[in-house]
Amino acid sequence: MNDSLHTVEWIVEDHIGHLVMNQPPANSMTGEFFHDMGMLKKVIMAIPDLKAILIYGKGRHFSSGADLDELLLMISSGKKAWGSLMTNYTAISFFESLPCPVISLIKGVCLGSAFELALFSHFRFCSNEAVFGLPETTLNLIPGIGGIQRFANLAGKATALDFILTGRTFDAKTACSIGLVDKILPKQELLIKSTEFARWLPENYNPALKSIYLERYLKSETEDVRGET
Amino acid sequence: MNSRVKWDIKEGIGIISICNPPENYLYEPEFVRLETLREWTGEPTLKGILIRGEGKHFSAGGDLKRLFEMISAHEDLMEKLRTGHAVIDHLIGTNLPLVAAIQGVCFGGGLELALACHIRVASQNSIFASPETIHGLIPGMGGTVRLPATVGKSNALKMILSGEMISTDEAYRMKLIDFIVPGTEVFSFAFSLLRRMVKNLDPRIINAVMKTLQNSLILSPDKAIAEETKIFFELAQAEHSRRLSEPEI
Numbered sequence: 001m002n003d004s005l006h007t008v009e010w011i012v013e014d015h016i017g018h019l020v021m022n023q024p025p026a027n028s029m030t031g032e033f034f035h036d037m038g039m040l041k042k043v044i045m046a047i048p049d050l051k052a053i054l055i056y057g058k059g060r061h062f063s064s065g066a067d068l069d070e071l072l073l074m075i076s077s078g079k080k081a082w083g084s085l086m087t088n089y090t091a092i093s094f095f096e097s098l099p100c101p102v103i104s105l106i107k108g109v110c111l112g113s114a115f116e117l118a119l120f121s122h123f124r125f126c127s128n129e130a131v132f133g134l135p136e137t138t139l140n141l142i143p144g145i146g147g148i149q150r151f152a153n154l155a156g157k158a159t160a161l162d163f164i165l166t167g168r169t170f171d172a173k174t175a176c177s178i179g180l181v182d183k184i185l186p187k188q189e190l191l192i193k194s195t196e197f198a199r200w201l202p203e204n205y206n207p208a209l210k211s212i213y214l215e216r217y218l219k220s221e222t223e224d225v226r227g228e229t
Numbered sequence: 230m231n232s233r234v235k236w237d238i239k240e241g242i243g244i245i246s247i248c249n250p251p252e253n254y255l256y257e258p259e260f261v262r263l264e265t266l267r268e269w270t271g272e273p274t275l276k277g278i279l280i281r282g283e284g285k286h287f288s289a290g291g292d293l294k295r296l297f298e299m300i301s302a303h304e305d306l307m308e309k310l311r312t313g314h315a316v317i318d319h320l321i322g323t324n325l326p327l328v329a330a331i332q333g334v335c336f337g338g339g340l341e342l343a344l345a346c347h348i349r350v351a352s353q354n355s356i357f358a359s360p361e362t363i364h365g366l367i368p369g370m371g372g373t374v375r376l377p378a379t380v381g382k383s384n385a386l387k388m389i390l391s392g393e394m395i396s397t398d399e400a401y402r403m404k405l406i407d408f409i410v411p412g413t414e415v416f417s418f419a420f421s422l423l424r425r426m427v428k429n430l431d432p433r434i435i436n437a438v439m440k441t442l443q444n445s446l447i448l449s450p451d452k453a454i455a456e457e458t459k460i461f462f463e464l465a466q467a468e469h470s471r472r473l474s475e476p477e478i
Contacts, residue, residue: 072469075462085458093454137430140468142437144461146454149445157442158348158407161326164438165426 007033009058010040015051016198017044024059029113030067031074031084037091045094052198053095055121056105056191062130065112068139089145096120101201105190106130106181111169116147119154122207123214124180125194126172127187132180133169154179182214234261235283236269241276242423243269243325247339252289253282255338257299258313258370266316270323276427276435278323279419280346281330282339287355290337293364313370317345321443324436326426330419331355332412341370344379347442349405350419352412357400360392378446380405437464 007030009020019040021027044053057063075081095102095117104118106126111133118124134143134151142148143164152160155178163170175181185193197217205213233256235246247253247260270278282288299306320327329343332352340359343349359376361368368376368389377385380403388395400406410418427435437460444453 072465072472075465076469082458082462085462086455089454089458137434137438140431140434140471141464142434142441142457142461144457146457148438148441148457149453152442152445156404156407161347161438161442162422162426165326165430165435 005036005040007036008040010043012047012050015049016195017047017050017053019053019055021055021057021063024057025061026109027057027059027061027063027114028067029063029065029117031070034088034091038087041091041094044098050098050100052101052103052201053098054103054105054191054194054198055095055117057108059108061108062104062106062110062118063114064109065114085144092117093120093146096122099205101198101205101207103194103198105194106132107187107190112136112143113145113147116143116145116150119147119150119180122210123182123197124175125183125185125190125197126175126181127190128172128184129187130172130175130181131169132171132175133167134164135167135169137165138167151180183218236265238272238275239420240424241274241427242420243272243275243278244420245269245278245280246283247281247288248283250284251286252334253284253286253339254289254292254295255342256292256295258291258309258338259316260313260338260342261316263312263316263319266319270319270325274432275323275325276430276432277326277328277423278320279328279330279416279423280342281416281419282332284333286333287329287331287335287343288339289334290339290341290360291369310369317342317371321345324439324443325432326423326435326439328419328423330415331406332415334358337361337368337372338370341368341372341375344372344375347439348407348419348422350408350410350415350422351397351400351406352415353397353409354412355397355400355406356394357388357397357405358392358394359388360394362390363392433467434464 007023009022011018074084101123102121103123103125104121106118106124107130109131110118112135115132115134134147136143148164151164159178172184176184200217201213233249235248237244249256327346328348329346330350331343332355334356335343336358337360340357359368359372367373384403397409401409441457441460444456
């Protein structure tokens with residue numbers, strides 16, 4: 001537990017880091033959140049023996065994304081704001097290149113920047129009622145934290161452009177079928193199963209083998225197969 | 230030469246029709262004059278571009294007879310190839326979503342043109358091929374780059390080295406095309422798809438999304454992130470000013 005963080009909780013339990021967005025119900029990604037994430041980034045990168053990181057939201061939702069009013073106000077303050085945007089970007093993009101597995105556990109809404117945060121994770125598990133979307137274009141903006149590129153990489157350009165340009169939301173089943181979510185789990189099992197999966201992953205975890213791990217893990221639920229390759 | 234390609238605008242969507250029946254051969258690498266294309270696409274209200282072939286086929290690709298004619302007449306083929314690339318680069322550079330509505334044959338240069346599009350809709354009866362190597366040539370309009378980027382090296386090499394034709398189903402399996410629709414509905418499906426995606430958006434926002442996507446494909450990650458942030462920053466500033474001048478009720 002880090003007492004200087006106000007918008008997120010960071011707890012390491014048995015070498016598994018739990019990052020909990022802690023401003024329920026919406027867990028909105030405010031300026032303070034990005035500031036906290038910037039500090040937490042240094043903390044996380046200094047931990048040598050993290051086995052995995054789980055990212056989730058307190059309460060019913062993952063997160064509704066950036067606090068738009070606050071963000072626009074910050075940007076109106078002038079040129080310096082451009083640097084702040086870059087800092088916001090790197091405060092959450094570093095998850096993608098971490099050597100340990102990063103798993104987003106998504107329930108409720110996961111919109112805009114929150115979805116972009118999830119796209120920086122290596123794995124995404126969600127509950128049945130999860131709702132996804134990049135609604136930025138409907139607000140005369142674009143997804144500005146890597147979302148366009150990652151959506152297109154995972155789902156293909158055609159599907160990505162369709163959802164990004166219309167800005168419409170989509171459900172868990174759709175997210176899974178277009179390759180944005182790896183597995184749908186019952187809501188009450190989301191944390192238990194993800195923790196179990198994180199423990200199961202091998203010591204010599206390699207992000208490139210992601211789909212093989214998943215396949216083996218799902219098999220191991222019925223048989224006794226280990227994750228080591 | 231211009232009559233071999235037609236232009237139309239319908240509900241904000243520019244429609245390029247290859248019109249050299251029956252096979253719709255691309256008469257020259259510069260299948261539409263760059264100057265003409267610039268004029269057409271200069272319309273600031275444009276929200277997307279659809280490319281189709283008139284009649285039964287999308288396009289059988291480059292006109293080989295014409296190609297060898299050009300060489301024997303000592304025309305500057307290299308320059309023509311460069312301009313051909315410039316035409317495709319210009320289409321991508323419009324930063325508008327490009328959709329190919331494909332039916333019948335989609336070969337060689339025709340396939341390369343379709344590959345420059347972001348979305349490919351094809352009829353059940355379409356046939357795809359990259360037959361250049363059979364004629365002692367290689368795909369010369371970006372196909373050697375865009376085909377592997379779209380379907381992976383293994384599928385691309387198989388298509389390019391063998392020159393073999395592949396069916397719509399096979400093309401769909403290798404993600405060469407995004408949608409299969411009945412033959413009579415290719416154009417209307419592609420048009421509605423594109424129209425639905427862009428109808429509520431300002432061209433400025435469409436351009437920003439397309440440019441960001443394109444940047445992620447051609448720039449280094451650091452440069453792409455910096456550009457993305459800059460584009461977001463400018464849009465956010467404009468949106469902030471808009472909100473100040475139009476207070477919510």
